Amino acid sequence: MITFLTGSQDGIDMSTLSGVEREIVEKKRRSPENYVYESPAALAFELNMRRRIVEAAVALDASGVTFVPFETTRGNRNFWSRTREGGLRLNDGVLPSDGINDIFRNGRLYAFECATAAVIVLYKGVLDALGEEVFNSYFKNLLLYDWQYDSDLQLTAVNNREEAYPGDVQYFKNPDHDPNKPEWQGENVIVLGRGMYFGHGIGITTAEGIISALNRERVPGSRTSAYLLDETFHPDFEYLRRLSAGRSLPSAAVRYTGYAVIARIGSHNYRIS
Numbered sequence: 001m002i003t004f005l006t007g008s009q010d011g012i013d014m015s016t017l018s019g020v021e022r023e024i025v026e027k028k029r030r031s032p033e034n035y036v037y038e039s040p041a042a043l044a045f046e047l048n049m050r051r052r053i054v055e056a057a058v059a060l061d062a063s064g065v066t067f068v069p070f071e072t073t074r075g076n077r078n079f080w081s082r083t084r085e086g087g088l089r090l091n092d093g094v095l096p097s098d099g100i101n102d103i104f105r106n107g108r109l110y111a112f113e114c115a116t117a118a119v120i121v122l123y124k125g126v127l128d129a130l131g132e133e134v135f136n137s138y139f140k141n142l143l144l145y146d147w148q149y150d151s152d153l154q155l156t157a158v159n160n161r162e163e164a165y166p167g168d169v170q171y172f173k174n175p176d177h178d179p180n181k182p183e184w185q186g187e188n189v190i191v192l193g194r195g196m197y198f199g200h201g202i203g204i205t206t207a208e209g210i211i212s213a214l215n216r217e218r219v220p221g222s223r224t225s226a227y228l229l230d231e232t233f234h235p236d237f238e239y240l241r242r243l244s245a246g247r248s249l250p251s252a253a254v255r256y257t258g259y260a261v262i263a264r265i266g267s268h269n270y271r272i273s
Helices: 019-030 040-062 096-105 114-130 132-138 207-215 237-245
Strands: 002-004 035-037 080-082 088-090 155-159 169-173 186-193 196-199 203-206 231-235
Touching (some): 002 019, 002 040, 019 040, 019 186, 035 040, 040 096, 040 114, 040 186, 040 196, 040 203, 040 237, 096 114, 114 132, 114 186, 114 237, 132 237, 169 207, 186 207, 196 207, 203 207, 231 237
Parallel strands (some): 002 035
Antiparallel strands (some): 080 088, 155 231, 169 186, 169 231, 196 203
């Protein structure tokens, strides 16, 4: 169910929502969980950002980017420099918004694996929802590598796959993957809605399609199928809403401004702060 602390409890005009946004509202209204929002405006912000993340996933799938392991990561050298580990670091003097947008405009110049792709999709969704000025103010010195990301992304974990919504990140684990192909140990996916997912290297398909693709990369003779984990991740939408308004942010003295592996999906360890 959905509850507002302020404003009308009927403050959602369903006629103005996109299909993805309507699906989210209808599912949350049916959910046994109680989703509490400060106001209808707070819910509207989340719906918009979730829609933007879904749109970013679809756009990345159509961009021409290539799936490769870390060893062969590449990017547009006008915007990004490859690190020794296989990450992409934003070049000095390049605006973060320009660096992210170039991936979608010149996708054929880029190649990376699925965790990096998921973070890129989240960045693009946040960029499109917050606008370039806010994004460039907070998401500086970007490094695209595995599940390392800017602390302002503020990922939140929910250990219940039944409460996954469009715009969330989930993980399909492949426990019997071919040891010679560690890149197929699992697939980070973006939930698109209506039973569809985007997984970089696999594309847009159903859960069955993701599992089938992973199962083709198992140890020969294995009967242990890939499967969807319970963990579901998404940005802290209320934090980003307040960030976009320039209010209720931690002080500069205590707020972490560097990079760390805050969450690692699936077979990786993760920590949410």
